[in-house]
Amino acid sequence: MITVRDLIHISVRQVFRQRRRSLGVVLAIALGTAGLLAVMAMGDEVKKKLNHDLDLLGGATLIKMGFDEEKHPGTRDKFFTDETQEALRALQGVDVVSAATEKINWVPMFVNDKKYVVPVQGVDAGYWSANSLEPVSGFLFDKSFVGKRALVCVIGEELAESLFGEENALGNYIHIGKEMYKVLGVVGGLQIGQRKSYAFVPLTTAIDRSGKDYRSDRIYLRCKTWDDVKPVADALLATVKAHQSADYLVIEVSWEQLHRLVLIVWWVQLFIFVSIGATLTLGGFGIWNGMMSSVIARTREIGLKKAMGAEGRDIKSQFLCEAFCLSLSAAILGVVLGYWVVEFTSHFLGSTPSRDVFMNYAGMSIVFSGLLGLVTGYYPALRASRLDAVTAIRFE
Structure with a gap:
């Protein structure tokens, strides 16, 4: 052998x-x-x-959470507590959790003798990553600006063009309420949609200057992969209930885009x-x-x-x-x-x-x-x- x-x-x-x-x-x-x-x-x-990079596919891994304004009683504040936000971040399959104000403040502004009514929203540092937004110029404020409650803002492309034309918007100041906010950057991205005309300020700054009218009542949650969307979505209600009241909680998932x-x-x-x-x-x-x-x-x-x-x-x-x-x-x-x-x-x-x-x-x-x-x-x-x-x- x-x-x-x-x-x-x-x-x-x-x-x-x-x-x-x-x-x-x-x-x-x-x-x-x-x-x-x-x-x-x-x-x-x-x-x-x-x-x-799911911009072209409708942000299929993005889940939005809020409270139904028409149904929840006006005598009880509805917002996401810090404990709830940390619990959401700890969920398996979650990449980014961002808190923002659901209510938009429409602020009149006068630039070069022209009046503009600008929607202003308070957001935290994770808002940009959760919504796949990138700076067109300058930079987007981070945790340090949110923590300091800084008087800074980021504006959309269309708003920058309306307010400053061809002039560079960076470093300029705009009136929001009774105070001046420094423009740090101009934001863009396919997912920004109608928010191209928005001004974004740190969430802490918006809450401090607006009282109970502005709270962390909107959550943008980005999952790591499309496989994580369903298990994360199924776990959200129980996670919120474990840390606060979940009455009238609304969870928005782009199921059609995800399936596609x-x-x-x-x-x-x-x-x-x-x-x-x-x-x-x-x-x-x-x-x-x-x-x-x-x-x-x-x-x-x-x-x-x-x-x-x-x-x-x-x-x-x-x-x-x-x-x-x-x-x-x-x-x-x-x-x-x-x-x-x-x-x-x-x-x-x-x-x-x-x-x-x-x-x-x-x-x-x-x-x-x-x-x-x-x-x-x-x-x-x-x-x-x-x-x-x-x-x-x-x-x-």
């Missing part, structure tokens, strides 16, 4: 000898393995990036995996076809080995090992290509999967390719092992 060491040595040498014939098969399996590895390794990173997003991603993933599966299938068929051709070309060799005492299981083991080595070499090449694809993709996404994640998927890809070689090479190996020694020797 042939030893394992000799079996591997002979198989590797045979694969190397037939490298030109096997080049197409190796490339097919390598490309399929590289694609599969890249999709699996980068799947979570792509999902994070896509969830961060999941459906789009599902079809894209299906197309990618079908393409990769087709590539691997062609590679497996190539192994089968190549091994069948090898059996026919080496029929006399098989006959001579049997005449010299080789058993059928030895012949079968040799051809199976050749198919395995062929697919394994393709898988290793695919892992190398997959590594470079992941590095290239990570450069553009600005996010890299951990080495452990990549190595786990690389190991899975190699095991899968090895099994592919064994499965597709089994029949040719079985056929070779059943050849009659005399008939094989006489084969021309």
